Amino acid sequence: MYPKLNWLSGDTGWIVLIFAFIISFVFFSLYRIEKKKSSKTKSKLYYIFTVLFYLSVAATLVTLITQITGQTVNSYGLMLAIAFVIGVSLLLHNAKRLNIPEGPLLDICIWGVLLSIVGARLFYMLFEYQYQPLGKALLEPPYAFFQNPTAFIDISSGGLVVYGGFLFGITFALIFIKIRKLPLGKVADLFAPVLAMGVGFARTGCNLAGCCWGLPLSSDHPLALALSHFKAEAPVRQFYASQMNMAFESTYVWPAQIISALNGFILFAILLFIYYKYRDRFKFNGLLFLIFLMLYSVTRFLIEFIRNDTDKSFFGLSAAQFIGIFVFLIAVILMVYNYYRIKKPTT
Template identity: 30%
Template sequence: MHNELLKIGSITIYSYGLMIAIGILAAYLVAEYRAKRKGLDSEPVFSIMICAVVCGFAGAKLLYYITILDEIIKDPHVLVTDLADGFVVYGGIIAGILCTALFCRIKKLSFLSYMDLILPSVALAQGFGRIGCFLAGCCYGVETDSAFSVTFHDSAYAPNGVALFPSQLVSSGLDFIHFAVLCVVAKKNKTPGRIGALYLIFYSIGRFCIEFFRGDLLRGSVGTLSTSQFISIFVAIAGAIMYGVLSLHKAENTDTDHTHDDAGK
């Protein structure tokens, strides 16, 4: 496709990297804007985003290495052959959340409130990132006879000259919808943490489904499921439990407040 967008001397601007950069910038600007609208201190947002991005990339790389552990044992040189390729998104999500939790604990900030603030922006960044995947040709879909397809002709990742399901564009569309839905729900949400829980649930369901249409099989598998599908099950369950516990806690607090009001009468 258009992996190399521009060359200036020895410097090459790649479409994937550019879309990642646009996604991160958009995520930060939206998070800062929403922080001000919600009455949260916007000053820590930049630091949280930087920490989450750095830890996220490290976590995504680490999980990728875990999925190819057999190859690494056979040839440790794989670890340094191409540090720019090979990431598993779930590793980035998990590492980013843990990093945010640690940052909030150190700075004595409300982790649940800032998680609700940041995760919709993560969905937005993922939408741009998947466009980068499409332009680069990675994360490609399965072969298809459908008219709803894309054919790569000069990709270093996807098979060329073959009609493929446009899994990257579908994923991107789902990510942008995910972002919009979370922002709408967040406007009415009064319980910190539930937006973060919904992110985990929605993303896991979408990722589990889209994996059936992915054609790149180098990301490992657990039985008949891909690594990401296997992880999706547990992340979705964790999100559902988190949402249920927070909602139950909210209901108990509401009942307690009503009891106190009745007693005051």
């Protein structure tokens, strides 16, 4: 697809910049109108226009910077930025209903995202670095990090592991929530749909970047994705050309990234529906987050069978599948424990 958004530069970039500026002004006007109409109780339109305004401003700034510097935009990073803006807006909107202060939640979001990126990159360096074309010397894990530590900050060609980001982000959130004495279960439930949505956008970025690819597939399969779908510099093209000696013109693969993105967005819709429809009926706070962990670990476990960018070890399973089994069991244990421990919703 498009690891770099080159169309944001040149004459096309100026056209995009003009339209982005106009759209930003329109959404800002609508945002101001709704803010005046709902000064006390904010309407849904107010939050919708707020998110759209922030997104349009971000698009304007990105395009402007691209035009001035001449640098192309990393599509994966852009998807993460969009997910962050929408996710934070949704999080703060739902937090107001529960009277949870916005400041600590913003701290969790900002620092949590930064530490999640560190964790995702660290897991990649430890477990999967040798399977990606990130330089002339491919190093064996878990020694890649120690032999070439500067590669840790070079994510221009990809290299993030979702579970590593989850573990680092969740660990930080647990410590921060404990220190700030926030309601752990309620905060966890707020983050559940947001995290699922983040997976959807991140995997969309994977599709654009050409990483996290699928196994070879026959061309007549209804889900077959042509390798020509990706740009020449995409890691998937380099992998099949160099390591499997397969011509991109006749190679078809599973659309693993697209399936993973749909999985994230579907989980987001399911969790958001459960939250708004059944939130008052939860037996204990934190239930929705445990549901998210269970659903994601199962779906990720299944999707791993059609991926071809990671090595398989014991029993033909990948590291992500073993982590998924562990996460699923922990979620089940916590759910059973809380059901037996709590007879009524916590306050």
